[in-house]
Every structure is written in structure tokens, then in C-alpha cells.
Amino acid sequence: MRESEVLQIIRAAVAKAGDDAAILPFGETNLLLTTDMLHRTTDFPDGASPYTIGWRSVAVSLSDLAAMGARPLAVLLALGDPDLAERFIRGVLAGARACCAAAGTDLVGGDIDQHSELTVVGSALGEAANPVRRSGAGAGDLVCVTGELGSTQTALRLFATGAHERANALFCFSPRVEWGESLAPFATSMVDISDGLAHSLHLLARESRVGCSIEEALLPVIPDLVQTIPQEARSDAILFGGEDYELLFTLPEADLKMVSPIVSFRVIGRVVCSGVRLDGQDLPDQGWEHGG
Amino acid sequence: MRESEVLQIIRAAVAKAGDDAAILPFGETNLLLTTDMLHRTTDFPDGASPYTIGWRSVAVSLSDLAAMGARPLAVLLALGDPDLAERFIRGVLAGARACCAAAGTDLVGGDIDQHSELTVVGSALGEAANPVRRSGAGAGDLVCVTGELGSTQTALRLFATGAHERANALFCFSPRVEWGESLAPFATSMVDISDGLAHSLHLLARESRVGCSIEEALLPVIPDLVQTIPQEARSDAILFGGEDYELLFTLPEADLKMVSPIVSFRVIGRVVCSGVRLDGQDLPDQGWEHGG
Numbered sequence: 001m002r003e004s005e006v007l008q009i010i011r012a013a014v015a016k017a018g019d020d021a022a023i024l025p026f027g028e029t030n031l032l033l034t035t036d037m038l039h040r041t042t043d044f045p046d047g048a049s050p051y052t053i054g055w056r057s058v059a060v061s062l063s064d065l066a067a068m069g070a071r072p073l074a075v076l077l078a079l080g081d082p083d084l085a086e087r088f089i090r091g092v093l094a095g096a097r098a099c100c101a102a103a104g105t106d107l108v109g110g111d112i113d114q115h116s117e118l119t120v121v122g123s124a125l126g127e128a129a130n131p132v133r134r135s136g137a138g139a140g141d142l143v144c145v146t147g148e149l150g151s152t153q154t155a156l157r158l159f160a161t162g163a164h165e166r167a168n169a170l171f172c173f174s175p176r177v178e179w180g181e182s183l184a185p186f187a188t189s190m191v192d193i194s195d196g197l198a199h200s201l202h203l204l205a206r207e208s209r210v211g212c213s214i215e216e217a218l219l220p221v222i223p224d225l226v227q228t229i230p231q232e233a234r235s236d237a238i239l240f241g242g243e244d245y246e247l248l249f250t251l252p253e254a255d256l257k258m259v260s261p262i263v264s265f266r267v268i269g270r271v272v273c274s275g276v277r278l279d280g281q282d283l284p285d286q287g288w289e290h291g292g
Numbered sequence: 293m294r295e296s297e298v299l300q301i302i303r304a305a306v307a308k309a310g311d312d313a314a315i316l317p318f319g320e321t322n323l324l325l326t327t328d329m330l331h332r333t334t335d336f337p338d339g340a341s342p343y344t345i346g347w348r349s350v351a352v353s354l355s356d357l358a359a360m361g362a363r364p365l366a367v368l369l370a371l372g373d374p375d376l377a378e379r380f381i382r383g384v385l386a387g388a389r390a391c392c393a394a395a396g397t398d399l400v401g402g403d404i405d406q407h408s409e410l411t412v413v414g415s416a417l418g419e420a421a422n423p424v425r426r427s428g429a430g431a432g433d434l435v436c437v438t439g440e441l442g443s444t445q446t447a448l449r450l451f452a453t454g455a456h457e458r459a460n461a462l463f464c465f466s467p468r469v470e471w472g473e474s475l476a477p478f479a480t481s482m483v484d485i486s487d488g489l490a491h492s493l494h495l496l497a498r499e500s501r502v503g504c505s506i507e508e509a510l511l512p513v514i515p516d517l518v519q520t521i522p523q524e525a526r527s528d529a530i531l532f533g534g535e536d537y538e539l540l541f542t543l544p545e546a547d548l549k550m551v552s553p554i555v556s557f558r559v560i561g562r563v564v565c566s567g568v569r570l571d572g573q574d575l576p577d578q579g580w581e582h583g584g
């Protein structure tokens with residue numbers, strides 16, 4: 001079965017799953033929970049350092065919290081590895097702790113086990129008085145994206161060609177936790193672009209029962225991508241290549257001046273009544289199936 | 293490296309890890325978090341049903357919350373599997389949800405991924421105003437254990453001999469969540485017996501800077517064990533066989549009459565100044581290394 005079909009079964013079985021993180025009302029606020037499984041064959045190319053492996057395993061879950069506008073409270077890490085070599089474990093933990101610290105939170109516990117394949121499961125707990133859902137976009141809102149696209153696809157090319165140092169740096173992406181929190185009072189809908197921009201636009205459109213119309217010329221792209229990926233492959237890398245972990249969000253135009261000083265983002269289009277279009281053409285819901 | 297050595301590194305790297313679950317002060321209460329990785333080769337013998345796999349993956353984390361006297365709030369499940377067959381996934385989720393329901397909580401989300409080996413990571417969130425630590429036992433307290441010992445060791449024998457139906461039933465242990473909550477106001481220290489009774493006694497003694505003296509004749513044992521395991525192997529199975537997931541706790545004698553009506557348990561000995569002894573003989577700190 002494809003992951004997307006299995007996820008449908010899980011969604012049906014698990015009432016509250018449907019956003020980037022589960023929302024639990026708790027007192028006068030909400031607790032948010034998310035978990036992600038990453039493993040060697042799918043998520044960590046040859047050349048990825050232990051530090052990068054630890055960083056990224058935590059970052060994908062923190063990115064889920066960021067996409068809900070939540071403040072992270074704590075992170076757990078379950079680690080399986082064939083060798084359990086001390087140097088490797090120390091590297092993974094150092095990367096995981098550094099990513100937690102960068103997001104203002106802590107690694108508070110975990111589990112470890114001998115395993116046939118390197119497998120890392122990060123789980124993150126956050127808090128948000130008003131979490132941002134996928135379902136609030138309204139026609140006329142601006143469609144926006146934080147930072148720059150293309151880091152992961154560029155890093156994968158660089159790992160393949162042996163440029164491991166730059167590849168590791170790009171692979172250690174910053175979960176947009178602070179920006180997510182700043183956006184929470186304004187954004188009408190938000191996701192992280194974990195499965196590619198095209199798929200994320202379709203997600204927002206479907207959950208909000210609207211459409212999106214964006215322009216390719218407005219998409220922010222990292223300079224490394226232009227130098228690394230041949231021109232004919234760039235569009236696909238940006239639109240359908242996954243695991244960018246920038247935030248895709250919608251914003252009423254009136255709030256643009258509130259958000260511009262505190263978050264680095266670009267307006268890439270507008271919410272429309274129906275359809276997902278790039279430069280006026282239908283953009284297929286082509287995704288990226290992965291382990292994050 | 294042995295798991296126990298790796299756990300030492302993790303403990304040093306992760307300040308708050310040291311009890312069954314991490315404790316996060318939150319408002320006027322505490323949030324508790326725990327995660328456990330289980331996988332095919334280590335944790336699921338041939339004959340374990342999908343339902344049992346799901347149940348047990350959730351139960352080990354709920355047992356960690358029970359050992360802190362916490363109320364479970366939510367559970368997450370990350371699942372990796374080579375085939376992702378629909379019937380199998382549905383079975384795992386049914387077992388996981390049933391275990392959550394039995395403990396008064398819900399499966400709220402998860403992740404799924406194709407993986408070379410069946411791997412399940414449960415994470416649980418709980419709440420406790422006054423979590424029970426491992427470190428509060430005082431000389432003179434009673435040493436007590438809930439329920440009956442030997443379920444997992446008996447189940448493993450039954451799986452090996454093909455008696456799968458009874459083995460699956462024994463393997464789906466009840467996390468002692470309700471008893472843990474009832475004990476929280478009274479118990480001076482508590483753990484779950486995930487790594488064997490002897491090791492758990494040593495844990496409590498070390499963390500509380502005391503000793504324990506217990507009597508073998510007082511240990512409660514499931515009838516199945518007597519029928520299944522030859523007499524010469526029974527002591528080892530009970531003392532050093534792991535994954536019983538009953539609660540081992542210490543209790544001031546004055547509170548015995550408060551706890552007796554609400555929790556099913558046996559007094560098996562007494563907290564002493566130093567040493568861990570069975571029938572007056574030193575009991576070695578022999579553990580059970582596992583994936584839970």
C-alpha cells in the first residue's frame with residue numbers, strides 16, 4: 001500500500017489527526033503533540049553526519065509545531081542503531097540537543113535500542129492558545145512562504161556528488177518555530193512544506209475548501225539550488241521536491257504590515273475560490289513520500 | 293556498547309531523564325512524557341498478532357506513566373513496516389486504540405513509514421500534580437508489588453511452543469494506570485518492573501539511597517507460570533525475567549489500610565538501610581536488556 005493510503009486509514013482510526021500536530025485542549029490552552037519516524041534508507045543519505053542525523057530527527061517534529069504556531073515545551077528521541085557506537089550516539093545527541101536549543105526547548109528523554117537499521121523517532125510537545133489549522137484560508141487572502149525553498153533537494157544533490165560539508169549544513173534546516181509563533185495571531189491557515197510545495201498548496205486548498213493561485217517568478221529559492229541543480233530540473237525540485245520545512249501560510253492582506261517586520265517571508269500568490277494554479281495553469285497534486 | 297552504557301551517556305546528555313518519564317512543570321501541575329521503541333527481532337516473537345503488537349507498543353509507554361502515578365492524556369504511535377499491508381495496519385491500530393481506551397486515553401496521532409523491520413514507537417503524555425519518583429523510599433517502608441509476576445516470561449514460552457492464543461492474551465498486559473494514580477498520594481517511590489524484579493529493586497534502592505529485603509515466598513506469581521515453566525527455571529524467570537510491567541512501590545506501613553481497598557498488591561518485603569536481599573541473601577543486579 002502507498003503511504004498516503006495508509007495515512008487515510010490512520011486518519012480514520014485516529015479522530016484528531018489531520019493537522020501537522022494533534023491538538024489537546026488543556027486548561028485554558030492547548031497542548032500539541034507530534035511524532036516522526038526517520039531511518040537510514042529513506043532519510044539519511046551517505047555522508048550525513050551523526051550531528052545532522054540528530055538535528056534533523058528533532059527538527060522535523062519541531063517544524064510540525066511551528067506549522068501550528070505552537071511554542072515547543074519538550075522533545076523526546078527514540079533511537080535504534082546496529083552498532084550503538086559511543087562516538088556516533090554522542091554526535092546524534094549533540095545534534096538533537098543543538099536543534100532543541102535553537103528552538104528554545106530541551107531534549108528531556110528518550111529510548112535506545114539495538115536495531116537492524118538506524119531509526120530515529122522524534123516526538124515533540126508544544127503549547128498554543130490558538131493553534132493555526134489548515135482549514136481557515138479565505139478567498140482573497142495572500143499565499144505566503146517563509147525563508148527560501150530548495151534546501152533539501154540541493155543537499156541531496158550535494159550528498160550524491162560528495163560535497164558533504166555544504167550538504168550537511170543545508171540538511172540541518174532551522175524549524176521555523178519563532179516565525180510560526182509570530183504568525184499565529186494573523187495567519188488564517190498554515191502547514192510546513194514537508195511533502196513539497198504543490199502538495200502543501202493542495203492540502204491547504206482542500207482543508208479550507210478554497211483554491212490557490214501562485215506565480216513561479218515569486219517563489220524564493222536558495223542560491224545554492226541555482227548553482228547545483230540544472231535549469232531543466234529546477235522547477236520540479238522547487239514545486240514537487242519535498243522536505244523543505246518552510247512554512248506555507250495564508251494571510252489577510254490587511255495584516256501584511258503587521259507581519260512583515262517580524263517574519264521573513266514572500267507573498268507568492270492569492271487564495272481563490274477553487275483550483276490550485278501556477279501561472280494560470282493547473283498544478284498537479286504531486287507529492288513526495290518520505291519518512292518525516 | 294551495551295544498552296545500559298548507552299543509557300548512561302543519554303542520562304548525562306539529557307538532564308531530566310532518570311525516572312520512568314520526564315517531568316515538565318506546567319502551570320500548577322506537571323506534564324510527563326515518555327517514549328519507547330519496540331521492534332520485531334527484540335520485542336515481537338513469532339505468533340504475536342497485529343492486535344498484540346499495537347496493544348503492547350502503547351502499553352509499555354502507559355506503564356511508564358503509571359509508574360509515576362500520572363493520568364494519561366494522549367498517545368502517539370510511529371510505525372515502520374516492510375509491507376504496510378492494510379489488514380496488518382488495521383490490526384495494530386485496533387490493538388493500540390483498545391489499550392489506550394482501557395487506560396482512559398486516546399491515540400491522537402502518529403506517523404507511518406516503509407521500513408526494513410517492523411518498528412513501533414509509542415509516546416505518551418500524562419499529567420500528575422505530584423509525580424512519584426524513584427528516590428523517596430525510607431527505611432522501614434513496606435516493599436510492594438501490584439498484580440502477579442511472570443506474564444511475559446510465560447508468554448514467551450507459550451509463543452515458542454505454539455500456544456499462541458494464550459500467549460497473545462498474556463502479552464497484552466494491562467498498564468497499571470488506575471492503580472498508579474491511586475498509589476500516587478501514598479507511595480514513597482515507584483517504578484514499573486520493565487527490566488526484571490531484581491533490577492527494579494536495585495534501581496529503587498540506589499535512587500533512594502536505601503536497601504530492600506524481600507522474601508521469595510511472598511512473591512505473587514501467575515498460575516500459568518507454574519504450569520508452563522519447569523520448577524528449576526521459575527525463580528530466574530520471576531526475579532530476572534523482564535517486562536512484567538507490574539508496579540514495584542514502597543509504602544509507609546501506616547498507609548497500608550488506605551491503599552489495600554483500592555489497589556490489588558502484595559507486600560513482599562521491607563526497605564532497609566542498605567543492600568538488596570532475597571531471603572537474607574544478596575540479590576544480584578541482573579537485568580533484562582530489551583527494547584521497551
